[in-house]
Amino acid sequence: MIQSFIITGFLGVGKTTMLTNTVQKYFSDKKVAIVVNEFGDIGIDGDILSNVYSEVLEISEGCICCQLAEEFESGVLEIMNKYNPEIIFVETSGASEPFPIFLSMQNLGISVEGVICVIDSKNLDSYKDNSTAKYQIGGSNIMVLNKTDLVSNDELEAVKKDVIAIKEEYNIKNTLTDEPIFNNYVINKAHQGLVNQEVFDGVYRIDEIIGLAKDYKHHDHTSKDSITQKVAYLKEDINFGNVDEVLKTIPKSIYRVKGVVKVKDVPNPIIINYSFGNVSFEELEEYTQPSIMIFIGESIDNDVNLLCEKFDFLNMPKFRVSK
Ligand SMILES: Nc1nc2c(ncn2[C@@H]2O[C@H](COP(=O)(O)OP(=O)(O)O)[C@@H](O)[C@H]2O)c(=O)[nH]1
Ligand SMILES: [Mg+2]
Numbered sequence: 484m485i486q487s488f489i490i491t492g493f494l495g496v497g498k499t500t501m502l503t504n505t506v507q508k509y510f511s512d513k514k515v516a517i518v519v520n521e522f523g524d525i526g527i528d529g530d531i532l533s534n535v536y537s538e539v540l541e542i543s544e545g546c547i548c549c550q551l552a553e554e555f556e557s558g559v560l561e562i563m564n565k566y567n568p569e570i571i572f573v574e575t576s577g578a579s580e581p582f583p584i585f586l587s588m589q590n591l592g593i594s595v596e597g598v599i600c601v602i603d604s605k606n607l608d609s610y611k612d613n614s615t616a617k618y619q620i621g622g623s624n625i626m627v628l629n630k631t632d633l634v635s636n637d638e639l640e641a642v643k644k645d646v647i648a649i650k651e652e653y654n655i656k657n658t659l660t661d662e663p664i665f666n667n668y669v670i671n672k673a674h675q676g677l678v679n680q681e682v683f684d685g686v687y688r689i690d691e692i693i694g695l696a697k698d699y700k701h702h703d704h705t706s707k708d709s710i711t712q713k714v715a716y717l718k719e720d721i722n723f724g725n726v727d728e729v730l731k732t733i734p735k736s737i738y739r740v741k742g743v744v745k746v747k748d749v750p751n752p753i754i755i756n757y758s759f760g761n762v763s764f765e766e767l768e769e770y771t772q773p774s775i776m777i778f779i780g781e782s783i784d785n786d787v788n789l790l791c792e793k794f795d796f797l798n799m800p801k802f803r804v805s806k
Contacts, residue, residue: 484594487571488683491731492601493616494577494739494779495758497629501601501676502574509680516568556587563591567617577739578615582622582655596653596683598623598665601676604642605633606759610738611645613781620646621653624665625682629673630668643670713787717774718796722748726755729776730762731793734786741765742776 485491499519506515562568571593575581581598588595600623603610610616620626626646631639647670655664671678717726723746733740741756752770756763776797778787791797 484592485568485571486595486596487573487588487593489575489581489588489598489682490601491575491579491581491598491618491619491623492577492629493603493610493613495756496577496601496603496606497673497676498574498577498601501599501629501673501678502572504675504677505683509683510570510675513570514566514568516566516571517563518562518571518573520553520683544792550588554585555584556591559587559591559593576623580615580618580622582618585622597625599625599627599682601627601629601673602642602646603759604628604639605630607645608654609640609759610737611649617649617653618655622655624668626650626668627673627676627678628670631672631674631678639672646670646681657733681683711781711783712777712779713783713799714749715776715778715787715791715797717742717744717776717798718798719745719774722746722751725794725796726753729790729797730755731756732790732793733757733760733778736783736786737778737780739779740776741768741779742774744771744774744776745770 490502492498502517506517559573562571571588573584573588575584575609581600585595585598600619602620628639628646638779650668656662669682671682702750721744726744726746730740738759740755740762742755743752744750744755749766751766751768752774754765754767755776756765778784778790787799791799
């Protein structure tokens, strides 16, 4: 039986970082396939990951948990047929819930060894009221408190308490029996997403779920905490400093900025990865698409428009092209 892990967690908490580091450290001798469901039309993680190892399928439109079960399942089937993997990791979009993906994996006869929720210990406070974030914790059986380098021990203890409280309240239950789906859950700590190997040893194996799928309805997160994204294209004759300036001006409503930009004073295109005020850059070898920045957050339309007004090298597309 093919094994799988589902990695969930809010925007920018460190899911991809965990995936990259974990696969390199613990699964280098296995045939690994990775499915990334990135929120929005344009995903960037795919480019980054495919440089590192095996294969990325990107379900690019919308979020799997709402409408895309079928597309997701046929994508996973395609990967199974093409690569015959021993283990599959699914990174869910930061704006989606893990449970529908769990059901899809079970539909495909894939064993789910764990649903891992990555938590940003530094920033939990600023996103813990978001309902999707709560359901992500409720629908997981392995919590990983990540970014431990950015908090003190006391702060980490407070985060742990918050996580337990949310877990208790939002723990996902069998709709027929009202019993919790996961008998147990564990809380781990991580730095750059690196956790102990036992997390992946299947010791927290999830029990079979019977008769639950039919009645499960996930809450309507799309209307409640409207996380949206906006894409801006960048003029190409800019310097790194221009990009830096934009990132220093990001308002609080924007949780996350991703992008790939080409600038005059750096030889290779640069990947931007911004979350909650922190930013990291990475150089990319090959990128032939236009320079873009994707802004993700709650009710951000106005803020992104203001950014575009302020920085005339940022251009909002006038229309959207869907695939
Ligand atoms: N300081 C610190 N930064 C981290 C850690 N884990 C991830 N990051 C950074 O957080 C940002 C978002 O990480 P990413 O894995 O792309 O998040 P995702 O959206 O959940 O996939 C990146 O800039 C990472 O380098 C960590 O443990 N400590
Ligand atoms: Mg990611």
